[in-house]
Amino acid sequence: MIADRLMRGGLLPEYMSRVPYPCWGLKFTEPISDAKELIALMTGSRKDERWLLLGGPAAVSEGQLWTAWLGVASRFQNATMRANTVDVEFIRLIAGTHQIRVGFERAGISSSDEIAWLIHLPEFPIESIHEMPWPSLDRHSLDREAERMMTVLGANLLPHLPIPHAKTVERLELEIEPQSIEDYYAIERSALAHIALADYS
Numbered sequence: 187m188i189a190d191r192l193m194r195g196g197l198l199p200e201y202m203s204r205v206p207y208p209c210w211g212l213k214f215t216e217p218i219s220d221a222k223e224l225i226a227l228m229t230g231s232r233k234d235e236r237w238l239l240l241g242g243p244a245a246v247s248e249g250q251l252w253t254a255w256l257g258v259a260s261r262f263q264n265a266t267m268r269a270n271t272v273d274v275e276f277i278r279l280i281a282g283t284h285q286i287r288v289g290f291e292r293a294g295i296s297s298s299d300e301i302a303w304l305i306h307l308p309e310f311p312i313e314s315i316h317e318m319p320w321p322s323l324d325r326h327s328l329d330r331e332a333e334r335m336m337t338v339l340g341a342n343l344l345p346h347l348p349i350p351h352a353k354t355v356e357r358l359e360l361e362i363e364p365q366s367i368e369d370y371y372a373i374e375r376s377a378l379a380h381i382a383l384a385d386y387s
C-alpha cells in the first residue's frame with residue numbers, strides 16, 4: 187500500500203523534503219461554540235471541495251497529510267473511494283476508519299476546539315499516482331486564499347506546522363503504549379498506520 191511505501195522510506199520522503207504540504211494552522215480567539223456553524227461557514231465560502239478543516243489534534247505531521255493525500259488520490263483514480271467527495275475521504279483516512287460518521291468525530295472540527303487546520307488537497311496526477319511529476323503548487327495563490335479563509339473564519343495563523351501531541355492519541359484513538367505517549371515519532375508512526383488500515387477498521 188502507499189502508506190507502507192512511505193514508512194519503508196520510499197518515494198514520499200524525498201518529495202516531502204522539497205515541497206511542504208499546503209496546510210495552515212488556525213487559532214480562534216475563543217473555543218468553537220458551534221462546530222456545525224463553523225463548518226457551514228467554511229464550506230459556503232470555499233472555492234471547491236479541495237479545501238477542508240481538520241480538528242486541531244488530528245493533524246500530526248506533513249508526512250501524515252501527504253500520506254492521506256496519496257491515499258485519496260489512489261482511491262479517486264481507482265474509483266474506490268468510500269466517501270462521495272475528496273474532502274470527506276481525506277478526513278476518513280486521517281481518522282483511520284471506514285465509517286464516515288466516525289471519521290468526522292475523530293478528525294473533524296469539534297465544539298470547544300481552539301485550533302484547527304485549514305487543508306488544501308492538491309490536484310491528483312492525470313495518469314497514475316505512481317508517476318511523476320508530483321503536483322505543482324502555486325504557494326502564493328494558495329496562501330492568499332488561505333488568508334481569505336482565515337478572515338472569513340475569524341482565525342489567526344499559527345506560527346508552526348502540524349506536530350504530534352498527547353491529545354492526538356485520544357482524538358484519533360491511536361494505539362500507543364503508555365510509555366510512548368510523549369514520543370512524537372511513535373505518534374506519527376501510529377497515525378500513518380491508522381491511514382493504511384482505514385479500510386479495514
